[in-house]
Amino acid sequence: MDGFRFSTEVSVRFAETDAQGVAHNAVYLVWYEVARIDYLARFREGYRGLQADGLEALTIETHVRYVAPARFDERLRIHARCSEIRGARFRYDYAIERAGTAIATGWTRHAVVERKTFRPARFPAWLAEAIAQAEAWKL
């Protein structure tokens, strides 16, 4: 998948299928989240490092395009990249691949907030730098 430097794998769980015999559309957002967590795990303590700073990342927008259905027990590769960080906000792009073919794409937008108040907070510098380097952004 062009432009992605990170990916992680999931298998379609039986509980994730529905009566159409395919993975339910809401599950893709869970897989995107799994990919974000795995993506961040490479930097310090990952998402738990963010929480240790007293922060949470809220999801403020999600988008999924379903190109071909996924079925029980299929092995999927979730490609993810952080494509923008600006103030409190950041964005991820995704492509879900099965055996070399993209079966879904999408993106999500997020806002960093203080854990206790849910007030916007600046994206942590240590994490922004680590991501910029991992994504080879020209800053």
Next chain:
Amino acid sequence: MDGFRFSTEVSVRFAETDAQGVAHNAVYLVWYEVARIDYLARFREGYRGLQADGLEALTIETHVRYVAPARFDERLRIHARCSEIRGARFRYDYAIERAGTAIATGWTRHAVVERKTFRPARFPAWLAEAIAQAEAWKL
């Protein structure tokens, strides 16, 4: 919510919350689906009427904007309207309301397929007419 002629209610289940103390982002797609099913239930046998015709509706695109978090046990009103039907494809728009305020909006796109082959099939005329009337479309 302007432009909506149909809505249904859900309460935020405890199982739908996450460790941020709010409803998880993937759950909104389940609520959108609940609203579509309730929307269709007014016409013949609803979604099961569609299945009785040998058809299924696949979800091919979803979009959610999360404006304010929803919390456990809150009563939410899901406004839904079918905003387009064209060939095999149709689209729904949504607004989720809590006590008079929109806390999320979104839309989904779908394709009607034959149940056995997953091949595109024309949106049933009986249902298109019922929806056009319910939405007061000028045809």
Next chain:
Amino acid sequence: MDGFRFSTEVSVRFAETDAQGVAHNAVYLVWYEVARIDYLARFREGYRGLQADGLEALTIETHVRYVAPARFDERLRIHARCSEIRGARFRYDYAIERAGTAIATGWTRHAVVERKTFRPARFPAWLAEAIAQAEAWKL
């Protein structure tokens, strides 16, 4: 359903079905929880009243017997009763009914804990009394 004085209704959501075409086994525990929340809602502020006292109820044991499968869009009645309160612990029994027939039974056990420490805490007297009265227990 014999011995139950309370019940609530759910419809099987499409997202709750699996590729066998029936409601997934894990969903029954969500329905049991929905029934407990609705059961408690009759007393003061229900579960949120318990939380307002600085308490949470943890689930420490669950049991489900699946007698007949449930399918998409079926309307189910969840019968629930609190069958024991002792110290920090309490138990619920359940029967899930479809059109007069029990399609599942089960029970769950819970422990009241302090919200911040997860340490055992006494079941609140105000709620124990309200439940004893609702269940017509001989104390």
Next chain:
Amino acid sequence: MDGFRFSTEVSVRFAETDAQGVAHNAVYLVWYEVARIDYLARFREGYRGLQADGLEALTIETHVRYVAPARFDERLRIHARCSEIRGARFRYDYAIERAGTAIATGWTRHAVVERKTFRPARFPAWLAEAIAQAEAWKL
């Protein structure tokens, strides 16, 4: 974990947590299922081999004891063993381990049925033999 010859790993997903900050009680049944699928994957085509024979395995009873809560991003090892096969029915036992300690135990019972009719069907001999050997049963 004594008496288990098979185990598989899961990480607690953020979507699997609830507003108590712990993994939701219903999720354990999903993890048990993941373990069963991975357990069977060692034999021919696993569960899909069973489906290829025109069979499905229904879940007819589940039981979970929750000893200590699981939290976001924790790595858990699910120990599973098939403990009985008799006619159409079989049983699995489980222990969920975190860093050497059992945080949950449980068991599930299942019935093999014909995929199309949901009528009871004999547990396939090829799979019973493979399991008996893997579990070192004395037959």
